[in-house]
Amino acid sequence: MEKIKEGKTKTVFDAGNGNILLKFRDDVTGTDDVVDPGANTVIGKIEGKGNASLRLSKHFFELLKKAGIRTHYIDANLDENTMLVRCAKTFGDGMEFVCRLKAAGSFVRRYGRYVKEDQPLDYLVEITLKDDERGDPLINEETLIQLKLMTKDEISQATNLTKKITKLVEEECSNYDLELVDVKFEFGVVDGEIAVIDEISGDNMRVRKNGKPILQKELCEIICGN
Amino acid sequence: MEKIKEGKTKTVFDAGNGNILLKFRDDVTGTDDVVDPGANTVIGKIEGKGNASLRLSKHFFELLKKAGIRTHYIDANLDENTMLVRCAKTFGDGMEFVCRLKAAGSFVRRYGRYVKEDQPLDYLVEITLKDDERGDPLINEETLIQLKLMTKDEISQATNLTKKITKLVEEECSNYDLELVDVKFEFGVVDGEIAVIDEISGDNMRVRKNGKPILQKELCEIICGN
Numbered sequence: 001m002e003k004i005k006e007g008k009t010k011t012v013f014d015a016g017n018g019n020i021l022l023k024f025r026d027d028v029t030g031t032d033d034v035v036d037p038g039a040n041t042v043i044g045k046i047e048g049k050g051n052a053s054l055r056l057s058k059h060f061f062e063l064l065k066k067a068g069i070r071t072h073y074i075d076a077n078l079d080e081n082t083m084l085v086r087c088a089k090t091f092g093d094g095m096e097f098v099c100r101l102k103a104a105g106s107f108v109r110r111y112g113r114y115v116k117e118d119q120p121l122d123y124l125v126e127i128t129l130k131d132d133e134r135g136d137p138l139i140n141e142e143t144l145i146q147l148k149l150m151t152k153d154e155i156s157q158a159t160n161l162t163k164k165i166t167k168l169v170e171e172e173c174s175n176y177d178l179e180l181v182d183v184k185f186e187f188g189v190v191d192g193e194i195a196v197i198d199e200i201s202g203d204n205m206r207v208r209k210n211g212k213p214i215l216q217k218e219l220c221e222i223i224c225g226n
Numbered sequence: 227m228e229k230i231k232e233g234k235t236k237t238v239f240d241a242g243n244g245n246i247l248l249k250f251r252d253d254v255t256g257t258d259d260v261v262d263p264g265a266n267t268v269i270g271k272i273e274g275k276g277n278a279s280l281r282l283s284k285h286f287f288e289l290l291k292k293a294g295i296r297t298h299y300i301d302a303n304l305d306e307n308t309m310l311v312r313c314a315k316t317f318g319d320g321m322e323f324v325c326r327l328k329a330a331g332s333f334v335r336r337y338g339r340y341v342k343e344d345q346p347l348d349y350l351v352e353i354t355l356k357d358d359e360r361g362d363p364l365i366n367e368e369t370l371i372q373l374k375l376m377t378k379d380e381i382s383q384a385t386n387l388t389k390k391i392t393k394l395v396e397e398e399c400s401n402y403d404l405e406l407v408d409v410k411f412e413f414g415v416v417d418g419e420i421a422v423i424d425e426i427s428g429d430n431m432r433v434r435k436n437g438k439p440i441l442q443k444e445l446c447e448i449i450c451g452n
Contacts, residue, residue: 092339092340093339109360110360110363110365111355111360111363111365111369111373112360113318113319113355113357113359113360114318114355114373114375115373121372122372124368124369124372125368126366126368126369127366129337129339129340131339133339134335134336134337134338134339137336137337137364138363138364138366139336139337140352140353140364140366140367141366141367142350142351142352143337143350143352146347146348146350147337147340147341149340
């Protein structure tokens, strides 16, 4: 299979017939040796991390499918750490829809003048560009439209989907006594329709148990079992 | 008169009867000894700069008044470098509505992946918080609403006003063969209605003549005469 791209944590292959194979690796991103899924630099490897990301993604993509939400997911091979997906057209080089239930992370760094850490938010959606070099900048709707990255209708669909999926993920977390603080999704056009793409795992969400942050592998153990 | 606040370039006094007196000083902001009206650090003084800001503000506020647009402006004293204005309630501690006719400055730094310097934009509006410590962060409409900084209706009014006023400023600039690249306005509630507040001068806009940037004093000479 032809390798298309080496991402920070996944390798992308052309699987033919308009399908793509994603190989989940054990690389973790972080800042100053501290693991941070939101960071843009790979700081090392954690054994089993790729497998945990894949198992969680499989779990959440199947949950979305049951709820009738379109995704790029086809199948997962847990032995090979690969996920087979439909080929998607990203918006620009990719952007993320963040949904916040409580103020944390970059939101507090930006708006700390008016918001306290952990202050409840009402499924607040923010859109950021995937652009490591420029620190994944926030972008508003008018700019997305004028730079021809998304149409008004696509933004509206993706925003509504983001809120809907966040509620599903929140509910699933609460089934395991986990609290969802925020989560981000990527969308793309799959077979002509907007769909959730990339992965849905601990790398995409901030989750807490009894107030303490839960990272990828532990999240996988809690939700997917051993 | 009681001093209320010492701003970066203006001192604010209580003038009684719900009025405020703004004293324009000669301080200029910049980065690394280069004058930049958008910067948050005072780097020195330029003689006559406060007077130029005031004369331009007087000019533009009177232009807006003629066009029936509500502002906080009452009167200016060019000998004392002071402007008398109505007291305004700011949104939060203040935010700026930026209107862009061409891509420049922070817009290109953020979206350089998709936009070229000087690429035409269609009166694109962005909203930023006035917060030196946090680098005047961009904020989206949903966040403004959820943090109770502005209502949906106030955002809509201020955005429409921003585009309307930008067109007036652009037209006035073009009368002097000047090109307006971008401009920012601050709004507040004055006597119960949304109005343009603060100043409107070279510190608020990026203006070029024959492709070259024009700063405060030269802009004042061109538009207000000697």
